[in-house]
Amino acid sequence: MALLEVQDLRVSFDTPDGTVRAVRGLSFSVDRGQTLAVVGESGSGKSVATQTITGLTRGAQISGTAYFEGTDLISADAATLRRLRGAEIGMIFQDPLSSLHPHYRIGWQIVEMIQAHDHEISKRAARRRAADLLTLVGIPRAAERIDDYPHQFSGGMRQRVMIAMAMALDPALLIADEPTTALDVTVQAQVLNVMRRLQEEFGTAIILITHDLGVVAEMSDEVIVMYAGAMMERAPRRDIFYRNHHPYTQGLLASLPAQSGKRLTPIAGSPPSLINLPKGCPFAARCPHVFDRCRVETPPATDVQGDPRHQSACWLDHNVTEAVAS
């Protein structure tokens, strides 16, 4: 059984301009020890989906289910969610500075977090554990630095502190929302390396939300490509890059800078408004393969070449992938 099983998740927000349908019928699952990458551009709903699962979208209208080890996170009460968050589901966000309290020492924040979930543990033991965690994520002289404040750490070091906190209670699932987007590439390489190492050691499942297809290629086992609140394609890593089916996936990959000075192939236009979504496929207006049906009926996600692990929400022939077509 999958560690997390999300079925038909829908999230909308009421705004003065109308109802924003941020996530529209998303289903996916994550297995233990696996990394699921969720890619998509701004406004694709990738962050809202995972925030909803962890109960962090207040004031939204939510439907669907998200079973995590037998508990439905969507219908769970606040106390259950609070117990699961941190202990069973760790989270890291893009900006470590706004996730750490500037007024408290790093060690204090980790100890508080450990003690909030483990009422038995002594302060001294929790502190020792905090120091061990900081060492584990590669912070030099962890025993001394545990008494430093967040501002005394660099961006990369702060993100390591966040990872240490997220991993403090050995969660089964780690949700990392653009964890390295604010970091320089050499620091990003360090942080991704730490995540990989911890996953190997503890068998943590990771949901990695990113806009960076390079990071996807490096880190993921499975990939979901999102657009306008819905899943366009999902497949094992190599299939997304080498045997993709959905024109949006193909458009994203073609947009990437090539090696030489050749002209890039952008996707024309821009994403639709989530308030007034057009009928049919949300990508239809920008799709080079669009035909009449796309503008009328929304395509469901169905198997590509008979492989249930590879699904595409597109009306084009599911027996032809890019590699086969070209």
Place this chain on the structure above:
Amino acid sequence: MTEALTQPVTQPVTQPLLRVRDVRKEFPTHGREVVRAVDGVSLEVRKGETLGLVGETGCGKSTLARCIAHLYDVTSGSVEFDGTELTGLSRRAMRPLRREIQMIFQDPYGSLNPRRRVGSIIGDPFAIHGISAGAERKRKVQDLMEVVGLNPEHYNRFPAEFSGGQRQRIGVARALALRPKLVICDEPVSALDVSIQAQIINLLADLQKEFDLTYVFISHDLSVVRHVSDRIAVMYLGKLVEVAPTEELFQQTRHPYTRALLSALPVADPDTADSREQIILAGDIPSATNPPQGCRFHTRCPKARATCAAAEPGLDPVLDDGPAHRTACFFPLTIGEDLSTAVPDLKAS
């Protein structure tokens, strides 16, 4: 673009458009210390080429750009543009030259005044330089909007009514209004989604051809820089560590920092991602108030030796490189050298 690559670089066909010599820019801090953001940089940019400037946060690339655009006064050194020395020029003397050097900024949200209409934002350069007014200015602005791919009918809209990519087009239109010779693009696509990023990169390439522009293109994203640049200069802690024609920099990487930077770049290709050498640098970039002695990279360099801590390497051709490829390193990499297994030894010479 390829033309510049094939030209014999030993003999510049024309006078360089921009010549930067030993430029330093220091900023005072609260104490007695100074931040040496740019610390002795020399480079040339030829007419019509794109020079990519890469490096990580705090390496001084944006400060250097602002020194070139005369937005900062340099602490010392010389910036020569089209035969005119810019340092020490009075505001008045600088004014006509400002038209020739323009900047495009990273943040399409922060660099446009939200309360002003797009037409008047793009028309500002005309107003400031007293070039045209009234209906003629409006016509010029609408022409520009058309050139950068905006709908001229949106003249009276506010920035908030445009998407991120369209806003960056507004920034491009404003920069091009006065037909500059040199455009400094400071992370122009970093805030954009990839599909939109590609639109802007193509637009910049088209405009370069159409208006014979010279670009200094700053980015932390090496794949973008590789795509747009004829030559690339790599900065680390206020200094250039390597300058080379683009493909040569990638194929014959000499400086260990350049190699580490290239190896850290995630590639959107699973096969390459699984098989390539990855060099994980230790630690963070040191502070620019108190940079390491000797080679500034020696504290993190896998190949560092005693020499590296004692003396500072000059930026010169190394091994059998031609004059267009310069590297500041005592122990440059040979082709195929494995850096991932190298171990620093600061006692050995």
